[in-house]
Amino acid sequence: MNARTIANLTGSLDESQICLTVSSVFEDSFEKSGASGGYGGVLNFKAQQLQAKLWVICDSGNSVDNSVNNAGLSDEMPGCSGTGDSKTVCYVSVVSTN
Numbered sequence: 611m612n613a614r615t616i617a618n619l620t621g622s623l624d625e626s627q628i629c630l631t632v633s634s635v636f637e638d639s640f641e642k643s644g645a646s647g648g649y650g651g652v653l654n655f656k657a658q659q660l661q662a663k664l665w666v667i668c669d670s671g672n673s674v675d676n677s678v679n680n681a682g683l684s685d686e687m688p689g690c691s692g693t694g695d696s697k698t699v700c701y702v703s704v705v706s707t708n
Contacts (some may be wrong), residue, residue, distance in 0.1 A: 611653040613645075616702060625650040627698060629690035633705040636662065640704065655702070661707045668700040686706050 613628040628654045632640045639660060645651030665686055670679045671693030678684050678701065690701040 611655075611702070611704070613650045613652070613702075616700075620700075623700065627700060628688075629699065629701045629704045631687050631701065633686045633691045633703060634688065634705045636660065636704055646690065649699070650686060660704075662704045663707055665705050666700060667675045668698055671695045671699045673696050674699050674701065 611630055613625040613630055616628050617623045617625045626646070626649050628650065629648045630642065630645070630651060631652065633649070639655065639657040641654045641656060643652050643654065665683055667674065667677050667681065667683065667687070670676045671690070672695060678687055685705075686705045687701045687703045693699055
């Protein structure tokens with residue numbers, strides 16, 4: 611999963627506004643590279659098969675953590691934190707289907 615590709619598909623964000631992460635259930639199934647402060651980079655799949663889903667939350671950098679907490683997803687999005695400004699950021703997390 612590539613932050614640059616996701617950003618390009620939005621048509622309005624760049625990769626520095628995308629935080630890729632995985633829930634603790636899958637932490638051994640992925641390797642993250644090229645990230646700066648949690649943002650950007652690539653998540654490389656180590657496992658051959660996974661049953662998973664993606665959670666995506668976008669909000670301003672100074673509100674996104676509240677949005678994650680209000681949705682009850684703070685455990686599903688480790689390593690991401692808001693930027694403290696009004697620029698839009700997105701957290702994209704691989705989570706369990708259970």
